[in-house]
Amino acid sequence: MDSKVKEVTFKIMLWKDILSIPIYTIIFNNYKLLFWLLIVVDRLVVLLISLKIGYVEEFIDIALEGESLKDKQLIIFSMISGLVLYGLTFINNRKLFYILIIAEIADFIVLKLIKD
DSSP states (O other): OOHHHHHHHHHHHHHHHHHHHHHHHHHHHHOHHHHHHHHHHHHHHHHHHHHHTOOHHHHHHHHHHSSOHHHHHHHHHHHHHHHHHHHHHHHHOHHHHHHHHHHHHHHHHHHHHHHO
C-alpha cells in the first residue's frame, strides 16, 4: 500500500484511540447494547486494519526515528492522554475500565498470534 495512505491511517488510528474512551464512556453509561456492538465492531476494524495496513508498533518506531516533529508530538499526546483517560476511567467507572483493558489485552494477544 502507498506510504501516504498508511501514514494517514496511522494518524486516524491514534486519534481514534484518544477519542474512543470518552465516546465509550458516554455510550456505556446510556446505551449498553450499543456499547457492546460498538466495541465488537471497533475491535474487528482495528484487527482488519492492522492486518491490511500494518502494525501500530511499526508506525510508532518509524515516526519516532523520523524527523517529523508533528508525528512525534501526536504519538506523545496520544500516549499521555490515553494514560490520563484510562486513569480517570479507573477512578470513575471501574467496570468500564476492566472491559476496555480486557479488550486491549485480547487485541494484543490476537495480533501477536497472527503476527507470529
